[in-house]
Structures are given as structure tokens and as C-alpha cells.
Amino acid sequence: MKNLSPDEQIHLQALKRLIFDEITQAGDITFARYMAQALYAPHLGYYRTTRPKFGQEGDFVTAPELSPLFSVCLAQQCKGIARDLSSFQILELGAGAGTLACDILKTLAEEQALPEKYLILELSAALQQQQRAKINTLPPELAQRVEWISSLPPQLTGVILANEVMDAMPVHRFSVNSAGIQEFFVGIEQENFVWRLKNPSNTHLEAEIKKLNLTSLPYESEINLYLPAWIQSLSDCLKQGVILLIDYGFPRHEFYHPDRHMGTLMCHHRHRAHMDPLILTGLQDITAHIDFTQVAESALQADLDVLGFTHQAAFLLNLGLLSLLPSPIDRRTSQEVNILTSPNEMGELFKVMALGKNFEAPLQGFMTHDQRRRL
Numbered sequence: 468m469k470n471l472s473p474d475e476q477i478h479l480q481a482l483k484r485l486i487f488d489e490i491t492q493a494g495d496i497t498f499a500r501y502m503a504q505a506l507y508a509p510h511l512g513y514y515r516t517t518r519p520k521f522g523q524e525g526d527f528v529t530a531p532e533l534s535p536l537f538s539v540c541l542a543q544q545c546k547g548i549a550r551d552l553s554s555f556q557i558l559e560l561g562a563g564a565g566t567l568a569c570d571i572l573k574t575l576a577e578e579q580a581l582p583e584k585y586l587i588l589e590l591s592a593a594l595q596q597q598q599r600a601k602i603n604t605l606p607p608e609l610a611q612r613v614e615w616i617s618s619l620p621p622q623l624t625g626v627i628l629a630n631e632v633m634d635a636m637p638v639h640r641f642s643v644n645s646a647g648i649q650e651f652f653v654g655i656e657q658e659n660f661v662w663r664l665k666n667p668s669n670t671h672l673e674a675e676i677k678k679l680n681l682t683s684l685p686y687e688s689e690i691n692l693y694l695p696a697w698i699q700s701l702s703d704c705l706k707q708g709v710i711l712l713i714d715y716g717f718p719r720h721e722f723y724h725p726d727r728h729m730g731t732l733m734c735h736h737r738h739r740a741h742m743d744p745l746i747l748t749g750l751q752d753i754t755a756h757i758d759f760t761q762v763a764e765s766a767l768q769a770d771l772d773v774l775g776f777t778h779q780a781a782f783l784l785n786l787g788l789l790s791l792l793p794s795p796i797d798r799r800t801s802q803e804v805n806i807l808t809s810p811n812e813m814g815e816l817f818k819v820m821a822l823g824k825n826f827e828a829p830l831q832g833f834m835t836h837d838q839r840r841r842l
């Protein structure tokens with residue numbers, strides 16, 4: 468780890484020591500447990516520290532950080548939904564640097580369609596601090612609508628937003644091979660983390676992998692066992708309205724396609740993407756793509772309707788992205804639009820799914836290219 472600063476070295480060693488101690492006491496841990504610790508261990512996990520993550524000085528760029536156009540389009544969708552509701556709050560999950568919240572509030576203020584409250588549920592105290600600093604730059608009339616909550620509210624009417632949140636949830640990593648179904652655990656060898664293939668840690672995991680009917684072997688991939696309960700918890704808190712989930716991923720037949728036999732785990736460190744989550748523990752983001760068929764199934768199970776599913780480019784264009792552009796368009800805006808919508812960039816890999824409760828009106832973002840039949 469040549470290029471790490473002394474602070475980063477100390478941080479890396481401290482988190483490694485924490486996880487080493489757990490493994491020494493209890494034996495090898497599942498990859499899901501390793502990922503949970505690497506991202507969320509108190510004070511040391513990647514999302515628990517104050518190191519910059521988003522934007523040029525961080526590790527990766529999310530759509531709201533890339534361009535305010537993303538947030539303006541999302542605000543248009545929120546406004547459209549609010550028209551069909553008797554009251555209107557927004558709840559954002561995992562609000563990152565707070566940029567989406569700021570830009571949505573500014574847009575809705577201009578459109579005279581402000582929510583009564585803009586709630587943020589953020590697990591990381593460090594990110595919460597960053598969000599507060601950003602929200603405090605807004606006019607008081609907007610800033611005072613923002614509230615940070617530590618658990619889901621009981622009876623929300625409005626919109627729940629989660630941009631790139633599901634991809635940061637711990638996943639179980641497995642292999643289906645000539646030995647049957649096996650799970651990747653994490654152990655230690657010579658002061659480093661190493662993979663260990665063993666029998667699955669639980670029967671539920673094994674049953675879920677069997678259901679995937681993988682026939683092109685050997686096949687390695689991931690599965691998110693926590694997603695159904697998470698979707699259920701969102702449904703429980705929503706009285707009426709829409710949940711908008713934006714993330715990279717595919718319908719199940721594409722996710723578990725034979726070509727994707729190494730899975731979808733990706734790590735991001737200083738804008739370099741690679742596939743080794745066992746290094747730079749706590750200093751790099753670890754993500755997995757989303758099986759949107761699983762999201763839709765979980766939603767139906769949780770009494771939610773799947774109101775729409777499309778890719779990010781179609782969603783933004785349906786919401787009038789092109790009408791927001793200055794004329795003549797400057798180079799920077801043109802680059803931003805290209806990254807947001809081009810099939811080689813975020814345009815097709817990123818998907819948007821809308822889940823509804825007691826909500827039937829059509830959604831503008833899915834007016835064309837609704838791909839629910841592909842789920």
C-alpha cells in the first residue's frame with residue numbers, strides 16, 4: 468500500500484485489527500459480515516469516517532454530485548407525485564454529501580411545490596455532519612424543512628428516495644461448482660484477508676441460490692439476503708405515495724447471466740475501480756449490482772405495487788432533461804448530460820424503479836421505455 472498517507476495506514480491497520488480479532492475469536496466470517504464491517508464498523512467503516520468519498524477529491528462520483536440536472540429531473544417527478552397526494556413529505560435514505568437534498572429543495576421552491584418536510588435517514592454520523600453543513604447553505608425557509616431521523620417514520624405520505632443505497636448493502640458471495648453450492652468466507656493468512664470456500668452459512672442462503680437455477684458452472688456471484696426485509700420496512704412506513712430506487716443493476720436473467728460468472732462486486736478507491744474487496748479495508752467503497760427482479764418480488768411481497776422500471780436515460784429524458792439545457796449548450800453541461808444518459812456511461816446500467824402504496828396515477832418518468840415486462 469505504497470501510496471497511502473500515514474493516517475490512512477493507521478486507519479487501515481485499526482480496522483484490519485478489529486476484523487482480525489473477530490476472526491481469531493469466532494473463526495472465518497461470511498463475506499456479508501466482512502462487507503458490513505468494512506463499510507459500517509463504528510468509527511472505522513468506510514461510510515463511518517470523515518474521509519472524502521464523493522466527487523473529485525473522493526473515490527467516486529454519483530449522479531447528484533455529477534450534475535444538478537439529475538436532481539432537477541427527480542424534483543419534477545416528486546412534484547408530479549405530490550399533485551396526487553393530500554400531504555407531501557420527502558424521505559431520502561443515505562443522502563451522501565447532501566447535494567440531492569439541496570438541489571431538490573431549490574427546484575421545488577422555484578416551482579412552489581415544497582414538501583412539508585424533507586427527512587434524511589443517514590446511518591453515518593460523519594456524512595450527517597457533511598449534509599448539515601451543505602443544508603445550512605440553503606435559505607432558512609428551505610433549510611428548516613430538513614430533519615435528520617434515526618429510524619423510519621411510522622406513517623409517511625409522500626416520496627421516499629434512495630440513490631445508490633441498495634448497492635452499498637452487504638451481500639453474501641457464493642460459488643456453484645462441481646462441489647455444489649459453496650459460500651465465500653473471509654479468513655486471515657500472513658496478516659492479510661483471504662477467501663475461503665465452505666458450505667453455506669445458512670439454509671436460507673442455500674435455498675435462495677438453488678432457486679436461481681444456475682446451470683453454466685462454475686459460477687460465482689452475490690445475493691442480497693437483507694433486501695426483502697428492507698423493502699418491507701419501507702412499505703411499513705409508507706401510508707401513501709411512491710418509493711423511487713435508483714441504482715445500477717439488471718433484471719435477474721441478465722444479473723445471473725452466464726457471461727457474468729464472476730459476479731458484480733466492485734470497489735472504488737480514488738476513482739480507480741477494481742474487484743478486490745479484501746484490500747484497502749475501510750478506505751474503499753465496496754458495492755454489488757442490484758437484481759431488480761428481487762426488488763420487484765420483495766415489493767409485491769411487501770404489499771407495494773411496481774409502478775415503473777426503466778433505465779436512467781429514459782427516466783431523465785421523460786422528465787424533460789433536454790428542456791432544461793441552456794442554449795447554446797456549454798461544454799461542461801454537454802459532458803454531464805452525456806455521462807448521465809449515454810449507454811456507455813450511466814444511461815443504461817443505472818435503473819430507476821418506482822414502488823407505490825395507495826397510489827395509482829401514471830408517473831412521468833416512466834411514460835416511455837417502461838421495462839417492467841423484462842423483470
Ligand SMILES: C[S@@+](CC[C@H](N)C(=O)[O-])C[C@H]1O[C@@H](n2cnc3c(N)ncnc32)[C@H](O)[C@@H]1O
Nearest residue numbers: 514529560561562563588590591630631632635
Ligand atoms: C454510494 S453512497 C450514495 C450516497 C448518495 N445517495 C448519493 O447518491 O450521492 C451509499 C449511501 O447509502 C447509505 N446506506 C447504506 N445502507 C443504508 C440503509 N439501510 N439505510 C439508509 N442508508 C443506507 C450509506 O451510508 C451511504 O450514505
